[in-house]
Amino acid sequence: MPRFAANLSMMYPEFTFVERFAAAAHDGFKAVEFQFPYEFPAAQINTLLADNNLTLALFNAPPGNWANGERGLASLPNRINDFKHSIDQALNYAHILGNKKLHVxxxxIQPDSDSGAQRNVYLNNLAYAAELAQQAGINLVIEPINTRDMPSYFLNQQEQAQAICTELALPNVQVLFDIYHCQIMEGDLATKLRRDMQRNNAGIGHIQIAGAPDRHEPDLGEINYPYLFELIDALGYTGWIGCEYRPRNNTSAGLTWLKSWL
Incomplete structure (x- = not known):
């Protein structure tokens, strides 16, 4: 049976971030994920998780200056020291929150940087982060993101991300398979899930969902999620599936799709 985690950065916008934990628990979620928790003390978030009997499935390392357009630091040649500091901060949060999975x-893509050189920076930074994360018992995931929502993002294709993981050949670096992003960039979802779930040196470390093309509830749009949920179960995936979508209206009212899976 699939296990679903509410993404508190996108779901429950009718509540403050602090209030979203209780709202998700009230709706039957046993786990949550979120993007960037750093404006709140880790101890406060840990209390919210404990008070609502929630597991933290995933969060992101600091992305750099989001307001100025940065969307991560791992491949940026001129931000290597900043990237290292961001991993220190993320691992400190993970230690306090008891979290075992971190999205980097x-x-x-840097227009003034050679693509091969940027890729080498990315590989070296991931190897650095993975070593520290492994010491803390934490797995890293990397995510291909579609170019419509995030133009010029460094990773766009599942095979591209899997190749990075295969080249690194590190046991705690895998791919975050976001079905929404994959549908927009590539399609052929079931075939890619079958192909990548069983890879020896890479594989799928986390899954996220949203309806396509509008990123609302997964029962809206062009993706047959009931079929994919059964396939994911059959392939032996036991991790959390993050619900990273923007509710079309009230979040709780839009969860009719979830009731048969809880």
Whole structure:
């Protein structure tokens, strides 16, 4: 049976971030994920998780200066020291929150940087982060993101991300398979899930969902999620599936799709 985690950065916008934990628990979620928790003390978030009997499935390492357009630091040649500091901060949060999975964003393609050189920076930074994360018992995931929502993002294709993981050949670096992003960039979802779930040196470390093309509830749009949920179960995936979508209206009212899976 699939296990679903509410993404509190996108779901429950009718509540403050602090209030969203209780709202998700009230709706039957046993786990949550979110993007960037750093404006709140880790101890406060840990209390919210404990008070609502919630598991933290995933969060992101700091992305750099989001307001100025940065979308991750891992591949940026001129931000290597900043990237290292961001991993220190993320691992400190993970230690306090008891979280075992961290998404490291690659960043945008740099127009003034050679693509091969940027890729080498990315590989070296991921190896650095993975070593520290492994010491803390934490797995890293990297995510291909579609170019419509995030133009010029460094990773766009599942095979591209899987190749990075295969080249690194590190046991705690895998791919975050976001079905919404994959549908927009590539399609052929079931075939890619079958192909990548069983890879020896890479594989799928986390899954996220949203309806396509509008990123609302997964029962809206062009993706047959009931079929994919059964396939994911059959392939032996036991991790959390993050619901990273923007509710069309009230979040709780839009969860009719979830009731048969809880």
């Amino acid at each position: 964003m690659a960043g945008l």
